[in-house]
Amino acid sequence: MILVTGGAGYIGSHAVLELRRSGHPVVIFDDLKEGHRAAALGTPLVQGDLCDRDLLIDTIRRNKVEAVMHFAARCYVGESVTQPAKYIRDNARGLFELLEAMRACEVKRIVFSSTCAVYGVPARVPITEEFPRQPISPYGITKRFCEEELEMYCRAYGFAVVAPRYFNAAGADPEGRLGEWHEPETHLIPAVLRSILSGGAKPLEVFGTDYPTPDGTCIRDYVHVADLATAHRLALGVMKPGVFEPVNLGSGRGNSVLEVIAAARKVTGAEVPYLVKPRREGDPPALVGGVDKAKRWLGWTARHVDIEETVRHAWNWLAAHPRGYAS
Numbered sequence: 039m040i041l042v043t044g045g046a047g048y049i050g051s052h053a054v055l056e057l058r059r060s061g062h063p064v065v066i067f068d069d070l071k072e073g074h075r076a077a078a079l080g081t082p083l084v085q086g087d088l089c090d091r092d093l094l095i096d097t098i099r100r101n102k103v104e105a106v107m108h109f110a111a112r113c114y115v116g117e118s119v120t121q122p123a124k125y126i127r128d129n130a131r132g133l134f135e136l137l138e139a140m141r142a143c144e145v146k147r148i149v150f151s152s153t154c155a156v157y158g159v160p161a162r163v164p165i166t167e168e169f170p171r172q173p174i175s176p177y178g179i180t181k182r183f184c185e186e187e188l189e190m191y192c193r194a195y196g197f198a199v200v201a202p203r204y205f206n207a208a209g210a211d212p213e214g215r216l217g218e219w220h221e222p223e224t225h226l227i228p229a230v231l232r233s234i235l236s237g238g239a240k241p242l243e244v245f246g247t248d249y250p251t252p253d254g255t256c257i258r259d260y261v262h263v264a265d266l267a268t269a270h271r272l273a274l275g276v277m278k279p280g281v282f283e284p285v286n287l288g289s290g291r292g293n294s295v296l297e298v299i300a301a302a303r304k305v306t307g308a309e310v311p312y313l314v315k316p317r318r319e320g321d322p323p324a325l326v327g328g329v330d331k332a333k334r335w336l337g338w339t340a341r342h343v344d345i346e347e348t349v350r351h352a353w354n355w356l357a358a359h360p361r362g363y364a365s
């Protein structure tokens with residue numbers, strides 16, 4: 039049995055689907071503050087807080103859990119600046135409580151959702167796993183600390199850990215069963231599509247058109263959520279006791295904000311009006327992941343790398359669920 043924390047959230051729900059497809063029994067643990075019961079698609083779900091260690095121990099024992107995929111976290115970079123306590127509690131302490139619950143039950147295999155935010159502003163792209171961890175936001179700092187917690191648990195207690203560092207998760211289940219719904223929505227692709235759905239009532243904001251990039255807007259690496267799910271399943275098969283393995287998960291290519299807007303225009307046939315705003319502090323011009331290690335070590339490469347296809351999958355779900363999981 040695999041315990042998936044945050045399995046009612048965006049990436050976690052796609053990983054649950056992939057695990058079930060490949061025959062793994064799953065139990066979800068989620069407080070449903072950001073996640074959606076409907077995204078569990080009928081998978082057993084324990085509603086609870088990561089900081090409730092007793093409930094975690096009970097869930098692990100009752101379900102005879104053998105490995106954990108830990109997606110649950112708070113993930114708004116901007117909010118982490120104004121409310122760092124929430125991030126320290128749910129991300130750093132949340133992982134500590136989970137690790138102690140696992141240790142109490144002698145479960146030592148964990149895949150941990152890390153992020154390219156641990157690299158901060160890189161000196162160059164593509165970013166490889168050896169780049170220094172110099173996060174600039176409280177969110178990124180809590181994720182780096184989580185990685186450090188996990189390194190200590192590997193060394194001292196023989197935990198087996200894989201820490202995929204995702205770039206920008208994007209898209210939706212190609213079969214349209216799941217999608218992305220956050221309130222507020224800070225991710226570019228759903229923000230563009232939701233501004234289209236609103237008929238321009240919620241105009242899109244583009245932060246900075248004067249970056250040293252070909253069209254002046256920021257370049258990011260949009261990695262398809264279904265590819266992330268596959269990588270997590272593969273990670274279960276390669277983890278080793280006492281070893282902490284970070285691995286970048288990216289599409290290996292970058293797309294600018296204007297390229298994403300153009301893809302949305304093509305997919306939906308709608309115009310995308312947008313307001314140009316000043317650059318946001320701490321937004322690097324380009325973030326693209328080096329993905330050689332994922333290929334070599336995990337046997338994984340992203341399959342859905344065409345931005346138009348990724349946007350189309352996101353749109354298919356959103357157009358059918360204009361109010362998200364409440365639709």
Ligand SMILES: NC(=O)c1ccc[n+]([C@@H]2O[C@H](COP(=O)([O-])OP(=O)(O)OC[C@H]3O[C@@H](n4cnc5c(N)ncnc54)[C@H](O)[C@@H]3O)[C@@H](O)[C@H]2O)c1
Binds near residue numbers: 088153154204
């Ligand atoms: N979305 C991205 O582009 C991206 C990029 C890099 C890393 N990540 C990481 O991937 C993971 C999943 O991200 P997501 O986009 O699916 O986020 P999400 O908010 O959609 O999902 C997170 C889930 O965790 C749950 N949760 C949070 N704190 C909890 C707690 N204390 N107890 C129980 N449940 C709790 C939420 O209710 C939610 O269902 C996060 O760890 C995030 O930091 C995401």
